[in-house]
Structures are given as structure tokens and as C-alpha cells.
Amino acid sequence: MDVKEQIKVLLREAEVYQRQGLYGEAKIKYGKAVDIIRSIERVKNREQLLEGIQAKIDAIEQSVQKIIKAEMHPKISARIQDLIQEKFSFSGDRDQASLEGAIALAKFGQYERALKEFDSLIGKDALRFEAAKNMIRCHLAMASADNADAAVDQYRQWLDADILSVEELHRIRAFLDTHLHQKGISAFLPIPGAKETVAEFEVGMPVSGTSDETEADLETPDEDMVDINAVSFALDHGPLKEKKFELEVSFQSGNTISFIIPGKETSLLDNLTVGHKIGDVQFFSSIAIFEASALVSAKTEIKSGPKQGSFSLDLKIMSA
Amino acid sequence: MAIFNLQKREIECKIVYYGPGRCGKTTNLEYIFKSFKKQISGDMVSIDTEGDRTLFFDFLPMGLGQIKGCDVRMQLYTVPGQVKYSSTRKLVLRGVDGVVFVADSLEIRRNKNMLALKDLEQNLKEYNMSIFKIPLVLQYNKRDLAEQGLPIMPIEMLEHDLNRQLKAPSFPAVAFTGEGVGTTLKECLKLTLKHLQKSLQWGQ
Ligand SMILES: Nc1nc2c(ncn2[C@@H]2O[C@H](COP(=O)(O)OP(=O)(O)OP(=O)(O)O)[C@@H](O)[C@H]2O)c(=O)[nH]1
Numbered sequence: 434m435d436v437k438e439q440i441k442v443l444l445r446e447a448e449v450y451q452r453q454g455l456y457g458e459a460k461i462k463y464g465k466a467v468d469i470i471r472s473i474e475r476v477k478n479r480e481q482l483l484e485g486i487q488a489k490i491d492a493i494e495q496s497v498q499k500i501i502k503a504e505m506h507p508k509i510s511a512r513i514q515d516l517i518q519e520k521f522s523f524s525g526d527r528d529q530a531s532l533e534g535a536i537a538l539a540k541f542g543q544y545e546r547a548l549k550e551f552d553s554l555i556g557k558d559a560l561r562f563e564a565a566k567n568m569i570r571c572h573l574a575m576a577s578a579d580n581a582d583a584a585v586d587q588y589r590q591w592l593d594a595d596i597l598s599v600e601e602l603h604r605i606r607a608f609l610d611t612h613l614h615q616k617g618i619s620a621f622l623p624i625p626g627a628k629e630t631v632a633e634f635e636v637g638m639p640v641s642g643t644s645d646e647t648e649a650d651l652e653t654p655d656e657d658m659v660d661i662n663a664v665s666f667a668l669d670h671g672p673l674k675e676k677k678f679e680l681e682v683s684f685q686s687g688n689t690i691s692f693i694i695p696g697k698e699t700s701l702l703d704n705l706t707v708g709h710k711i712g713d714v715q716f717f718s719s720i721a722i723f724e725a726s727a728l729v730s731a732k733t734e735i736k737s738g739p740k741q742g743s744f745s746l747d748l749k750i751m752s753a
Numbered sequence: 754m755a756i757f758n759l760q761k762r763e764i765e766c767k768i769v770y771y772g773p774g775r776c777g778k779t780t781n782l783e784y785i786f787k788s789f790k791k792q793i794s795g796d797m798v799s800i801d802t803e804g805d806r807t808l809f810f811d812f813l814p815m816g817l818g819q820i821k822g823c824d825v826r827m828q829l830y831t832v833p834g835q836v837k838y839s840s841t842r843k844l845v846l847r848g849v850d851g852v853v854f855v856a857d858s859l860e861i862r863r864n865k866n867m868l869a870l871k872d873l874e875q876n877l878k879e880y881n882m883s884i885f886k887i888p889l890v891l892q893y894n895k896r897d898l899a900e901q902g903l904p905i906m907p908i909e910m911l912e913h914d915l916n917r918q919l920k921a922p923s924f925p926a927v928a929f930t931g932e933g934v935g936t937t938l939k940e941c942l943k944l945t946l947k948h949l950q951k952s953l954q955w956g957q
Pocket residue numbers: 452453454772773774775776777778779780781805806807808831832833834835894895896897898926927928929930
């Protein structure tokens with residue numbers, strides 16, 4: 434094939450690829466044509482030809498940039514949101530199907546609508562916790578990288594309302610805490626059942642024998658908890674029974690301490706299920722070592738970032 | 754996972770068009786929407802992004818009328834082919850009853866075809882489905898580009914790359930003129946309904 438023909442073929446290919454939106458492929462072909470044209474001198478209108486091709490390459494670059502910058506989760510019409518909700522719920526159970534529909538809306542980035550749906554499901558006992566957790570997810574997804582105020586506000590509202598049980602609030606708190614931690618945001622998350630918000634007004638009041646008191650006693654207020662650097666414990670069951678584990682604390686919020694555990698530590702992770710209580714844990718702080726039991730309050734797989742595949746594990750210190 | 758309403762004698766099933774980015778999935782559905790007016794039971798919904806690329810999915814509802822005493826409704830979806838929308842592809846695939854895999858005949862897309870087929874296999878596996886068992890039809894699209902002098906793969910090469918083990922029915926196509934589009938869809942419907950009849954023991 435003579436050179437002229439070769440250039441012509443390359444340009445024709447590049448144009449078709451460009452029209453089809455195969456930009457990478459088009460650029461390669463234009464580039465090859467440019468190389469050939471540059472390598473020979475006796476091409477007619479050489480500079481004009483090169484300029485023309487460069488303009489096409491520039492146009493491709495612009496299209497690529499637009500694609501890269503395009504909104505991943507644009508807001509779509511209510512009618513299409515309805516369609517998503519209907520078509521992406523699969524369960525035969527109506528309530529469960531509603532939850533699935535709302536989760537699909539969130540997955541397609543329709544956070545505001547999803548929030549409304551979750552909010553309407555929170556009154557249903559069987560869905561309450563999942564709905565609440567997903568609301569926190571939506572708030573976090575909508576927030577900018579360094580701001581989680583809406584999620585924190587939502588959590589605080591639940592603390593004051595009679596919607597979620599103390600146990601559920603603990604799980605929500607641990608969930609939110611892990612996410613804030615991953616985002617590098619520090620926020621004060623009052624501990625459920627501890628009634629700290631009320632305590633401000635009750636300083637110095639004689640303790641009355643109400644049931645609130647026993648609940649409050651279970652929790653150590655944030656400011657009383659020393660900084661813990663590491664823990665050591667043995668498992669009380671499973672194949673690794675009695676093997677000593679030492680974990681370094683990666684984050685602490687009041688009496689909940691978090692660890693990052695590599696995903697490959699399966700035997701340890703399998704034994705530490707949420708709700709599992711570990712007796713005789715040694716807590717190492719810079720001023721003292723003390724022993725207490727601890728409750729696994731959350732275990733979340735880290736889905737992105739350098740720690741991807743590891744687990745964030747929360748332990749709640751039960752009683753000193 | 755078709756929805757089978759025994760009382761109302763209704764079946765609703767889902768066919769998904771899968772394949773690499775820009776292979777012509779949306780073009781298939783657009784042609785079906787234009788040309789099968791009688792069977793189309795509602796609007797085609799496309800949620801796309803910059804450059805006409807599918808962002809979430811395309812959706813096209815069809816009614817096939819009574820088959821073996823059942824009112825059969827078929828819903829066609831396309832997935833977004835761009836690599837970065839992997840989680841959306843998986844989401845759209847959920848509950849699928851039959852798959853049309855659209856391959857791009859352009860030689861430069863050879864690898865992309867194979868990667869997309871692997872991706873399909875993987876995503877089906879995550880729903881406990883096997884690419885060998887699901888009703889599946891392959892379509893080799895953009896056959897017209899040979900006439901414009903563009904390098905496209907011969908059918909044998911596509912068969913070798915993609916269909917050596919699967920041995921699924923396969924058809925050449927030119928999606929924007931409609932060539933092969935109806936044949937592909939009909940074959941997929943046929944396989945899907947046969948499969949459903951067996952698994953739901955309907956009409957037996
Ligand atoms: N020449 C030719 N072009 C086609 C054919 N089918 C589709 N195209 C073109 O290929 C490009 C991509 O087509 P789409 O249908 O949007 O591809 P898609 O698979 O839906 O792409 P994504 O949504 O990004 O995954 C468009 O420019 C179509 O016009 C065909 O048979 N021949």
C-alpha cells in the first residue's frame with residue numbers, strides 16, 4: 434500500500450471509531466497517521482493536514498473529559514424513580530420488597546427519594562434497623578468528603594426519639610463511627626442509653642433508683658475513659674481457643690475502640706461476630722493496664738482505599 | 754427469576770442485553786422499540802450519560818400475549834458497557850431469565866468482547882447462576898463495517914473467541930438497520946420460555 438493510501442485508511446478508521454464513541458481507538462489511529470505524515474516530507478499540504486488531525490484529537494480529548502466528568506448519579510424523574518423502585522424489588526414479602534426498592538434507589542444514587550422511602554419503613558419493626566442504617570448511608574453519600582453533619586444529626590435525633598432500641602442505636606453508632614473514621618472526620622457521637630445529654634443538667638443530683646440508672650451505669654461517660662493503645666485477649670471457643678491475640682487500637686470513641694484487622698485473619702474474624710462477648714480482655718493504656726470484658730459491637734468490611742479487604746472491628750468495653 | 758402469578762396466569766420475565774461498551778446494545782433495543790410496535794407495551798426508558806452512553810440501563814416492556822394459557826410479559830434491559838459501571842451491571846442483571854450477549858465485530862474490540870463475557874460469567878456466578886445453563890444467545894454486531902473497509906473479525910474468529918465452549922446460538926447483525934436484531938431476540942425469547950416452562954412446570 435502506498436503511503437497516501439495508508440494515511441487515508443488510518444484516517445477513515447479513526448473517523449468511524451470516533452463516531453462510534455471508541456475514542457481511545459480513534460486516537461491511536463490518528464496518532465499513527467500523524468507519525469507517518471511527519472516521517473515523510475513530500476506530502477502535499479503537510480502542515481494543514483497535521484493541523485486538521487490535531488483538531489480532531491483535541492475534539493476527542495474534550496469528549497473524553499466530558500465523559501469522565503459526567504455526573505455518576507444525576508437526578509432522574511419521579512416516574513423513572515418509581516420504575517426503579519418497582520423493578521428492582523424482588524422479594525415476595527411486601528415489606529421486604531419495599532426495602533429492596535429503596536435500597537435500589539440509593540444504589541442508583543437517588544438519595545433524597547431513597548431517604549423518604551426508608552423513613553416510611555422505619556416504623557416497621559422487621560425493617561427498622563436496616564432502614565435506619567441505610568438512611569445513614571444515604572446521608573453520608575450525599576455529604577461532601579469532610580462533612581457528615583446530616584448523618585450525625587440524624588443519629589442524634591434517633592437518640593432522643595423512641596424509635597430504635599438501645600441495642601440498635603449502638604449498632605447504628607458503631608456503623609456511623611466506622612464510616613466517619615474512614616473519612617477521617619471526628620464527631621461527637623453520644624453513647625445510647627448513657628443519657629449524657631440529660632446528665633449535663635443533673636450534675637450533683639442524688640442518684641435515684643430508676644431503671645435509667647442501671648442503664649446509665651453500664652456506660653462509662655466519654656470523658657472518664659482513658660486512652661487505650663492496645664488490647665490483649667484469648668478466645669474462649671473455636672480452634673484458636675486460648676491463643677493470645679494482641680491488637681493495636683486504631684481509633685477510640687469513648688468506651689468503643691476500633692481495630693483494623695487484615696481480611697486474611699479469617700479464624701480471628703470468624704470468631705468475633707457482632708454481639709460476641711469476650712471475657713478477660715486486657716486493656717493497655719499509657720497510665721495503666723486494666724481488665725474488663727468487651728462486646729463486639731460492629732464488624733465492617735472496608736470496601737475501598739488502601740485498607741480495602743480488611744475489617745474494621747469495634748469492641749465496646751463492658752465493665753471495668 | 755421470573756414472576757409467575759398462578760392465579761392470574763401471568764408470567765413476567767427479564768432479558769438482559771450484555772456486552773462491552775459501544776457494541777450496540779441500546780441500538781438493538783431502539784430498533785425493537787421502533788419495529789415491534791404490536792408487542793411493545795409501554796415506553797422505552799433510557800437513562801444515559803454524556804455521549805449517549807448508557808448510565809443505568811435501558812428498559813423496554815413487551816407483551817407477548819397468551820402462550821400455553823398464560824399471559825406472557827417480557828422486559829428487556831441493557832446494561833451500561835463502560836468498565837467503570839461494574840456495580841450497576843451487576844444490579845441490572847439481578848433476576849435475569851435470559852441473556853443476549855452483543856459482541857462488537859470490530860477487530861480492535863476483540864479483547865473487550867472477551868472481557869465482557871468473563872464479566873457476565875462472574876456476575877451470574879454471584880447470583881448462583883451459570884453462564885452454561887442460562888438461556889443465552891450471542892450476537893455479532895456491526896457486520897456492515899466491513900463494507901466501509903474497516904477491519905472486522907470473521908465469524909469463525911468470534912465463534913472461537915466467545916462461543917467455543919458455550920455453543921450458544923449466534924447471529925450476525927447490523928443493529929442500526931435491524932438486520933439480525935429480530936432473529937436474535939426471538940431466539941432468546943424461545944430459549945427463555947422453554948427454560949421457564951421446564952423450571953416452572955407450566956404448560957406441561
Ligand atoms: N456501523 C454500525 N454502527 C453501529 C451498529 N450498532 C450500533 N452502532 C453504533 O455504535 C455506537 C454505540 O451504540 P450503542 O447502542 O449506544 O452501544 P451500547 O452497547 O449501548 O453502549 P454503552 O451504553 O456505552 O454500553 C453508536 O454510535 C451506534 O450508532 C452497527 O450495527 N453498525
